[in-house]
Amino acid sequence: MSPLDFLSAAFLFGGGAFCLAGTVGVLRFPDVYCRLHALTKVDNLGLGLVVVGLALQSGSWATALKLLLVWFFVLISSAFTCQLIARAALRGRGAAPWGGRREP
Amino acid sequence: MMGGTALMAWSVALPLIGAVLSLLVGRAGVRLVAGVASVATLIASSLVAWEVSTQGVLRQQLGGWGAPLGIEWRADGLAALMLLTIAVVGPLISVHALDHLGDREDREFLPLWLFIWCALNALVLSADAFNLYVTLELTTLGAVSLIVVRRDLPGLDAGLRYLLFALPGSLCYLLGIAFLYGAYATLDVGMLAQRVQSGPVTWVAAGLVTVGLCLKTPLFPLHVWLPPTYTGAPTPVTALLSALISKGSFYVLLRLWLEVFAPVLDAEVGQLLGLLGAVAVLWGSVLALSQTQLKRVVAYSSVAQIGYMFLVFPMATSGARAGVIYLVVSHAAAKASMFVAVGNIHQAVGITELGGVQGLAYRMPFTFLAMALGGISLIGIPPSGGFIAKWLLLNESIGTQQWWWALVLLGGSLLAAAYVFRILRGSFLPLPPGVTVRSIPLGNELAPLALALIALLLGLVPWFPLDLLAVGASR
Amino acid sequence: MDVLLDGVLALCLPLLAWLVLRTESLSQAVVLFVAFGLLSALGWARLEAPDIALVESAVGTGLTGALLMHTLSWTEETPPDIRARGRRRPWALLAVAASTLMLGWAVLALPADSPGLGPLVEARREESGVKHPVTAVLLNFRGYDTLLEIAVLLVAALGARAVNPRSERPTPDAGDDPLTGELFRMMMPALLLVAGYLVWVGDHGPGGAFQAGAILAGGGVVALLTMRMGPPRLSSWQVRWALLTGPMLFIGVAVAPLFTGRRLLELPRPYAGTLIFVVELALTVTIAMVLLMFFPGTRPPRAGAEGEP
Amino acid sequence: MNPWAVYALSGVAMFSVGLVGLFSHQHVVKRILASNIAGSGVLIVLVALARRAPSGVPDPVPHALVLTGIVVSVSSTALGVALARRMARLRADAARASEPPPGSGGEGP
Structure with a gap:
């Protein structure tokens, strides 16, 4: 296992961990807006790490660039959808943000 | 340039x-363009029929690629006769539909009808199993779009019900084709016929294809969607559905069964289909007798007539094949004329109950003459096409020592006579006071009469269609 | 190692499918259906079918999911019959289980290594004018299927369009905020670039008219939802010409050989490739327009909001 | 081990789940979802068949068939959804026009 493989394995594991954290966040957080935070921020970072890990293994710059392009598009679309969902939740269904009290 | 094969492409x-x-x-030239296209297609179809009757079976390899790779067309007598039926019955119904539907609706009716016409012609000519799936889907989606053309609640309900029953049918058919392709690495019906052997894959594929197409035709246990769909849809669309569109899936089943599956599967399966057909005949006729709505009576009689068609599978001889195709063609003309006549009655009097027909025979003579002639062909009284078809089937059932199908044919004809007479009985009574009969344009009255005369003509001049059917008959 | 991934994926798909139909809330069912679509796109990728993975994720999951979610806002949220498990008929389940076993038996009885028509396509790929085998089959060897399939698209668009008449045009309310405008303006050029690339790459790699059309339609749906564009109406001539140039070109290319005594859809060898590319380009616009026509305008004030059943 | 058989079996299972769902649910959107799932099942069986080639290059013909199949299933789904949407509006208008009868008719066909 050359050092490059070690590095890419580390990145992949990191990405996996972040995705797991994001999913747990989506399950555990109390209201829509917190869940959107978990979903868009943490999962995108997890995806970024996975993409970098794969790029290291891909061997050719063209594939690496395409992988980064994938990540770039996911960033744009997740920002876009997160904004739309938040607006729909706030204006459409009037979901009030969580008040911050910890349940007894 | 105008060789037989090119004509197939033009049709x-x-x-x-x-x-x-x-x-x-758009709105301006729809009727003109549709009229020109209809006349041209009618000419092309009849020329194809003429070429087939003179030169025998026509074949064409689309795109110039051979059978397993590309798609092939095969026009034998059966295909040519179906092309003629579609080209004659379809435009007559669409002429009637133009006055029956509002002006805004004909802008959607005509393009959809032409799409369905193209799909039916493609279905009849195609000899490729997956291509048959695509044509079946095009016909189904076109039919659904036609059913909802009026955008009223019953129409939408009928269209959605038809779609949700036709979709699983197509999927079963597609899975059956997938298995056949998996086992024999070809989609061409002719090559499948040579390569197919008895085995688990073939039995399952045959079962799937049969169930799928019986759902779309529909055969007895799977026919629950037919009466509500036929009554919910506008009447000219119901005429198209019952006369032509339901024949498409039966045609595919007939072609696949007689050419690919019959030699491989044992006879019991054919007997089962025949039994279901017999039950459909009795069930449809009895229910047609008990209906109060005019359109439902004719709808249930469709269930019965489809039952007759399935009698071909137990006795898979060329005589039975000719008989069943003759039944398909004469039923198309007769059922179309009855539904169009019902449309006229609805337009003139606005009542759909059976009682509303009272005393109309004098005010709408051509409509009721058409209803009577159509009824004669459904029952199978001598001068009509229905008689020739049932006569051929009777011969075959005696010839192959399966006399019970003869019983079904006779019993069904008796019941058919009962429900046809029940419709016509009221019309000769005196007109009840206070019923205002709106006069409907002459063109509207002549359309059902023309269709009924075709059904009659099939009985009087049977040698041309029967010779045409003999071309390319496999056994 | 691969067996584990394939095994888990092949097991998850039917389970997720069963879950989609089990959930009682409809929006949850649609979200699970989108997840199911993406998982099946992964399945296509595992089965080395990149074209289909592209089309499945763009059209089968993206647009269908968006369409279903959009429809839910119109139909009642909770289905009137809460029996999400559906009617329980023991004999029906027994029959279905038996038939599934028979299907499984037939699958296992299939020859395990028949290459199908692969070698034949490989042998004649040069004559088709394109290098990518799937595009060769789709637009040359079995081009007739694709011609009828474009007719299927037109019929579905006509049916869906006829059912959503004029009354549902969106009234773009003024209040949409700058962020979506900016994001949309940034995304559209990239979208057009990707769609163009996909059509061009269809010649020698996975791609083609369907994938490109789906991506264009995706951009159009975003424009539709953020009220930048009203749904395409059949009455305006631009929409009609954009919708119908593709089919007319394809029919023209299909029928032309008939005049010189050759067969339907027989593309002349030397410039078959360019013909296919031009037809695919026009079909991309048609497919994007049809997929957009499936979307109605934004929904009216919630239909069942005032507490009516 | 060539995984095509595993995917083909899962496709057959999805086909059965879809058909059971289609015939046992009342709500229109549920039935449309079920028919989509059954469609995906059939298409996965087709592509799994393409993957059997020993030479590793999958057979392109089923891929083209499945592309056509997906487009056809999307068209029928879109048509079904448009009909369901239109029926919902008509039923809502009818319910709003006449004073809402208690427990008006169910959604499914």
């Missing part, structure tokens, strides 16, 4: 061009 391409152009020209 499919012309309605497609007509449909696309009529979409393009």
Whole structure:
């Protein structure tokens, strides 16, 4: 296992961990807006790490660039959808943000 | 340039061009473009029929590629006769539909009808199993779009019900084709016929294809969607559905069964289909007798007539094949004339109950003459096409020592006579006071009469269609 | 190692499918259906079918999911019959289980290594004018299927369009905020670039008219939802010409050989490739327009909001 | 081990789940979802068949068939959804026009 493989394995594991954290966040957080935070921020970072890990293994710059392009598009679309969902939740269904009290 | 094979291509391409152009020209020229395309397709179809009757079976390899790779067309007598039926019955119904539907609706009716015409012609000519799936889907989606053309609640409900029953049918058929392709690495019906052997894959594929197409035709246990759909849809669309569109899936089942599956499967399966057909005949006729709505009576009689068609599978001889195709063609003409006549009655009097027919025979003579002639063909009284078809089937059932199908044929004809007479009985009574009969244009009255005369003509001049059917008959 | 991934994926798909139909809330069912679509796109990728993975994720999951979610806002949220498990008929389940076993038996009885028509396509790929085998089959060897399939698209668009008449045009309310405008303006050029690339790459790699059309339609749906564009109406001539140039070109290319004594859809060898590319380009616009026509305008004030059943 | 058989079996299972769902649910959107799932099942069986080639290059013909199949299933789904949407509006208008009868008719066909 050359050092490059070690590095890419580390990145992949990191990405996996972040995705797991994001999913747990989506399950555990109390209201829509917190869940959107978990979903868009943490999962995108997890995806970024996975993409970098794969790029290291891909061997050719063209594939690496395409992988980064994938990540770039996911960033744009997740920002876009997160904004739309938040607006729909706030204006459409009037979901009030969580008040911050910890349940007894 | 105008060889037989090129004509086949034109008989499919012309309605497609007509449909696309009529979409393009929008409201102004829809009727003109559709009319020209219809006449051209009628000519092309009849020329193809003529070429087949003179030169025998026509074949064409689309795109110039051989059978397993590309798609092939095969026009034998059966295909040619179906092409003629579609080209004659379809336009007559669409002429009636133009006055029956509002003006805004004909802008959607005509392109959709031309798409369906192209799909039916393509289905009849195609000899490729997956291509048959695509044509079946095009016909189904076109039919659903036609059913909802009026945008009223019953129409939408009928269209959705038809779609949700036709979809699983197509999927079962597609899975059956997938298995056949998996086992024999070809989609061409002719090559499948040579390569197919008895085995688990073939039995399962045959079962799937049969269930799928019986759901779309529909055969007895799977026919629950037919009565509500036929009554919910506008009447000219119901005429198209019962006369032509339901025949498409039966045609595919007939072609696949007689050419690919019959030699491989044992006879019991054919007997089962025949039994289901017999039950359909009795069930449909009895229910037709008990209906109060005019359209439902004719709808249930469709269930019964489809039952007759399935009697061909237990006695898979060329005589039975000719008989069943003759039944398909004469039923198309007769059922179309009855549904169009019902449309006229609805337009003139606005009542759909059976009682509303009272005393109308004098005010709408041609409509009721058409209803009577159509009824004669459904029952199978001598001068009509229905009689020739049932006569051929009777011969075959005696010839193959399966006399019980003869019983079904006779019993069904008796019941058919009962429900046809029940419709016509009221019309000769004196007109009840206070019933105002709106006069309907002469063109509307002549359309059902023309259709009924075709059914009659099939009985009087049977040698041309029967010789045409003999061309390319496998056994 | 691969067996584990394939095994888990092949097991998850039917389970997720069963879950989609089990959930009682409809929006949850649609979200699970989108997840199911993406998982099946992964399945296509595992089965080395990149074209289909592209089309499945763009059209089968993206647009269908968006369409279903959009429809839910119109139909009642909770289905009137809460029996999400559906009617329980023991004999029906027994029959279905038996038939599934028979299907499984037939699958296992299939020859395990028949290459199908692969070698034949490989042998004649040069004559088709394109290098990518799937595009060769789709637009040359079995081009007739694709011609009828474009007719299927037109019929579905006509049916869906006829059912959503004029009354549902969106009234773009003024209040949409700058962020979506900016994001949309940034995304559209990239979208057009990707769609163009996909059509061009269809010649020698996975791609083609369907994938490109789906991506264009995706951009159009975003424009539709953020009220930048009203749904395409069949009455305006631009929409009609954009919708119908593709089919007319394809029919023209199909019928032309008939005039010179050759067969339907027989593309002349030397410039078959360019013909296919031009037809695919026009079909991309048609497919994007049809997929957009499936979307109605934004929904009216919630239909069942005032507490009516 | 060539995984095609595993995917083909899962496709057959999805086909059965879809058909059971289609015939046992009342709500229109549920039935449309079920028919989509059954469609995906059939298409996965087709592509799994393409993957059997020993030479590793999958057979392109089923891929083209499945592309056509997906487009056809999307068209029928879109048509079904448009009909369901239109029926919902008509039923809502009818319910709003006449004073809402208690427990008006169910959604499914």
